Amino acid sequence: MRLANPTMLASGILGLSAESLGNIVKGGAGAIVTKSVGLKPRKGYSNPTIVQTSCGLINAVGLPNPGINEFVKEIREAKNFNVPLIVSVYGFSAEEYAKVAKKAVDAGADAVELNVSCPHVRETGSEIGQNPEVLAEVVRKVKASVPKPVLVKLSPNVTDMVEIAEVATEAGADALTAINTVKAIAIDPETAMPILSNKIGGLSGTAIKPIAIRCVYEIYEHVKVPIIGCGGITNWQDAVEFILAGATAIQIGTAIAQKGPSVFKAVTRGINAYLKRKGFKSVNEIVGLSHRN
Amino acid sequence: MKLSAYRIATNTLRTTRILSVKTESPTVRTFTFKDRQCANAKPGQFLMLWIPGVDEIPLSILDAKENGIISVAIKKVGEATQALHNKKVGEIIGIRGPFGNSFTLKEGRILMVSGGTGTAPMLFLSKKLASRVTRLISVIGAKTRDELLFMNGMKKTVDKEKTQIIATTEDGSYGIKGLATTPVERLLEKEKFDMIYTCGPEQMMRKVFDLAEKYGVALEASLERLMRCAVGLCGSCVIGGYCVCKEGPVFTAEQLREVKNEFGVSKRDFDGRKIPLE
Numbered sequence: 001m002r003l004a005n006p007t008m009l010a011s012g013i014l015g016l017s018a019e020s021l022g023n024i025v026k027g028g029a030g031a032i033v034t035k036s037v038g039l040k041p042r043k044g045y046s047n048p049t050i051v052q053t054s055c056g057l058i059n060a061v062g063l064p065n066p067g068i069n070e071f072v073k074e075i076r077e078a079k080n081f082n083v084p085l086i087v088s089v090y091g092f093s094a095e096e097y098a099k100v101a102k103k104a105v106d107a108g109a110d111a112v113e114l115n116v117s118c119p120h121v122r123e124t125g126s127e128i129g130q131n132p133e134v135l136a137e138v139v140r141k142v143k144a145s146v147p148k149p150v151l152v153k154l155s156p157n158v159t160d161m162v163e164i165a166e167v168a169t170e171a172g173a174d175a176l177t178a179i180n181t182v183k184a185i186a187i188d189p190e191t192a193m194p195i196l197s198n199k200i201g202g203l204s205g206t207a208i209k210p211i212a213i214r215c216v217y218e219i220y221e222h223v224k225v226p227i228i229g230c231g232g233i234t235n236w237q238d239a240v241e242f243i244l245a246g247a248t249a250i251q252i253g254t255a256i257a258q259k260g261p262s263v264f265k266a267v268t269r270g271i272n273a274y275l276k277r278k279g280f281k282s283v284n285e286i287v288g289l290s291h292r293n
Numbered sequence: 294m295k296l297s298a299y300r301i302a303t304n305t306l307r308t309t310r311i312l313s314v315k316t317e318s319p320t321v322r323t324f325t326f327k328d329r330q331c332a333n334a335k336p337g338q339f340l341m342l343w344i345p346g347v348d349e350i351p352l353s354i355l356d357a358k359e360n361g362i363i364s365v366a367i368k369k370v371g372e373a374t375q376a377l378h379n380k381k382v383g384e385i386i387g388i389r390g391p392f393g394n395s396f397t398l399k400e401g402r403i404l405m406v407s408g409g410t411g412t413a414p415m416l417f418l419s420k421k422l423a424s425r426v427t428r429l430i431s432v433i434g435a436k437t438r439d440e441l442l443f444m445n446g447m448k449k450t451v452d453k454e455k456t457q458i459i460a461t462t463e464d465g466s467y468g469i470k471g472l473a474t475t476p477v478e479r480l481l482e483k484e485k486f487d488m489i490y491t492c493g494p495e496q497m498m499r500k501v502f503d504l505a506e507k508y509g510v511a512l513e514a515s516l517e518r519l520m521r522c523a524v525g526l527c528g529s530c531v532i533g534g535y536c537v538c539k540e541g542p543v544f545t546a547e548q549l550r551e552v553k554n555e556f557g558v559s560k561r562d563f564d565g566r567k568i569p570l571e
C-alpha cells in the first residue's frame with residue numbers, strides 16, 4: 001500500500017460517512033481509516049459520551065456503527081477518493097472479525113485495521129488485544145480470509161506492549177498502529193459522579209502523546225513490520241517525533257476538533273520542510289532515527 | 294458564503310445551579326442558570342446540558358445576558374427532557390458550550406418562520422436584530438393555542454409598527470388554522486424580504502426552503518441532528534459533508550441545496566444508519 005503522504009485519519013473520527021471521509025481527503029490525508037464497524041448495528045452509549053479535560057479528551061462513545069452490511073454503501077462511495085481506504089473492524093469473536101473484514105474488502109477496502117484496543121466496550125477491543133492467544137487467533141483468521149494488508153491497532157492499556165506487538169506480527173499482522181486511547185475517567189466534584197455514562201473511557205489528544213511515542217519507540221526495537229504512530233499529534237513536530245521513534249506513518253484524530261481537516265496538509269508540509277532543511281530525501285530515511293543516537 | 298469556523302475545542306464541562314424555572318406551555322419550560330462562558334453566545338448557537346446520571350442533550354440558547362444569565366426552553370419529549378422538567382431551582386446541571394455557528398444579522402425586511410421550541414432561537418435573534426430591521430414578520434406555529442410559544446416576547450422585542458406576529462395552530466384554536474408554512478407563500482407573493490430565518494420541525498423548514506427558492510429569497514435554517522461530542526469529532530451529527538455541531542446548526546440556502554436529498558428527508562440514527570425523518 002502506497003501513501004501520497006505519511007498522514008492518515010485515525011479511526012472513529014468522522015469516519016461513519018463517506019462524505020465526511022471525503023472532507024478529510026480534501027484536507028490532505030494520505031489515507032483514510034473508517035470508524036470501527038462490526039457485524040451488527042450498535043447504538044453506542046448514551047450521553048455524556050465525551051468529556052473535555054484540561055489536557056485531553058475522554059470518550060466512551062461505545063462503538064456506534066450501522067453494521068457492515070449497511071456500511072458497505074459508505075465503503076463503495078469512499079473508494080472513489082483516490083487515497084487508500086482502510087476499514088477499521090471489531091468483533092466479539094475471531095470469526096466475527098474475519099467475516100466483517102472479508103465483507104469490507106469485498107466492498108473495496110484497500111486494507112483493514114483490527115480494533116483490538118477499544119478500552120470501553122466489553123468482550124471486544126482491548127479485551128481481545130490484551131489476551132495474546134485470542135489476539136493471535138483473531139489475526140490469523142482475518143489474514144486467512146482477506147488478501148489485503150491487515151493492520152493491528154494496539155492498546156496501551158497492557159503491562160507489556162512489546163509482547164502483544166510480537167504476538168500480532170507473528171500471527172501475520174502486516175503493520176501495527178500504536179496507540180488507541182488510554183483508559184481514563186473524569187469525576188464531577190459537585191455531584192461526586194463520574195461524568196461519562198459508561199464511567200470509564202479512553203483519553204486522547206496531547207496528553208497521551210509522550211505515552212504513544214514511548215510505545216512506538218519500544219515496539220520498533222522488536223518488530224520488523226511498519227508502525228503507524230497515533231496519539232496526540234497536532235502539528236508536524238509531533239509527527240516527526242513519532243517518525244524518529246520508529247513510525248512509518250502517523251494518524252491524527254482529536255486534533256481535528258481544533259484544526260479542522262486541513263491539519264493533514266499542514267503536518268505534511270511541515271514534515272517535508274523538515275526533511276529538506278535536514279538534507280533528507282524521504283521520510284524513510286528518518287524512520288527510527290532516534291534509535292541510532 | 295460559508296458559515297463554518299473551526300473553534301478551539303477547549304470547552305470543558307462546568308456545573309451550575311438552576312436559578313429559575315418557568316412554565317411556558319403544557320410541555321415547555323424555560324430554565325435559567327449562570328454560565329460565564331455562554332455570556333457572549335449568539336442566536337443560533339447551542340449548548341450541551343448535562344443532567345447528572347441521566348443524559349447530556351443539545352439545546353438552543355434562548356437568551357444570553359452579559360452578566361452570564363443564560364436561558365433555554367425545553368420541551369418534554371423523552372427521558373432526559375422529562376428529568377429536566379422535574380428539576381427545581383437550586384439543583385445542579387452541567388454545561389458545555391456555546392457550540393456551533395449563528396444566524397447572520399441582516400438588515401431590512403425579515404421573515405421568521407418557526408414551530409415548537411424552534412421559536413426560542415428566533416426570539417433571541419429578534420432581540421439582536423431589533424435595531425436593524427425595517428420590518429419583521431414572525432410566523433409562529435403550534436398544534437394548539439396553549440402550545441404557541443413566546444408570542445408576547447416576540448411582540449415586545451422590535452418596534453410595534455415594524456412588527457407583525459402571525460400565529461398558526463393545527464386545530465385552528467388560535468390564529469390561522471394550519472401549519473406555520475400555510476401563510477408563507479402568500480407573504481412571499483405579496484412582499485419582498487431580505488432574509489428568511491427558520492427553525493422548527495425539519496419538514497416545515499424544508500417547505501419554507503422550497504418556497505424561498507421559488508421566490509428567490511435568501512434563507513438561513515437551524516437544523517437538528519443527533520449530538521454526542523458537539524466538537525466535530527464523532528460524526529453523529531452529519532448531514533451530507535457537514536457536521537451540524539460545528540459547521541451548523543445554521544445553514545444557508547446555498548448549503549442546503551447541496552444536501553437537498555437529506556434535508557427534510559432523512560437523518561442518522563444512534564447507530565449511524567440513515568433513517569427517514571419522522
Ligand SMILES: Cc1cc2nc3c(=O)[nH]c(=O)nc-3n(C[C@H](O)[C@H](O)[C@H](O)COP(=O)(O)OP(=O)(O)OC[C@H]3O[C@@H](n4cnc5c(N)ncnc54)[C@H](O)[C@@H]3O)c2cc1C
Nearest residue numbers: 350351352353366367368371372373374410517518519520
Ligand atoms: C442543535 C439542537 C438544538 C436543540 N434545541 C432544543 C431546544 O431549544 N429545546 C428543546 O426542547 N429541544 C431542543 N433540541 C432537541 C433536544 O435535544 C431533544 O429533544 C432531546 O435530546 C430529547 O431527549 P430525551 O431524552 O428527552 O428524548 P429521547 O426519547 O431520548 O429522544 C427523543 C428524540 O430526541 C432526539 N434526541 C435524543 N437525543 C438527542 C441528542 N443527543 N442529540 C440530538 N437529538 C437527540 C431524537 O430525535 C430522539 O428521537 C435541540 C436539538 C439540537 C440538535
Ligand SMILES: Cc1cc2nc3c(=O)[nH]c(=O)nc-3n(C[C@H](O)[C@H](O)[C@H](O)COP(=O)(O)O)c2cc1C
Nearest residue numbers: 010011012036115179180204205231232252253254
Ligand atoms: C470520539 C473518538 C472515537 C474513537 N473511535 C475509535 C474507533 O471506533 N476505533 C478505533 O480504533 N479507535 C477509535 N478512537 C481512537 C483514535 O482512533 C485514536 O487512536 C486516539 O484518539 C488517539 O489519537 P488522537 O490523540 O490523535 O485522537 C476514537 C477516538 C475518539 C476521540
Ligand code: FES
Nearest residue numbers: 521523526528538
Ligand atoms: S456531535 Fe460529534 S461530530 Fe457533531
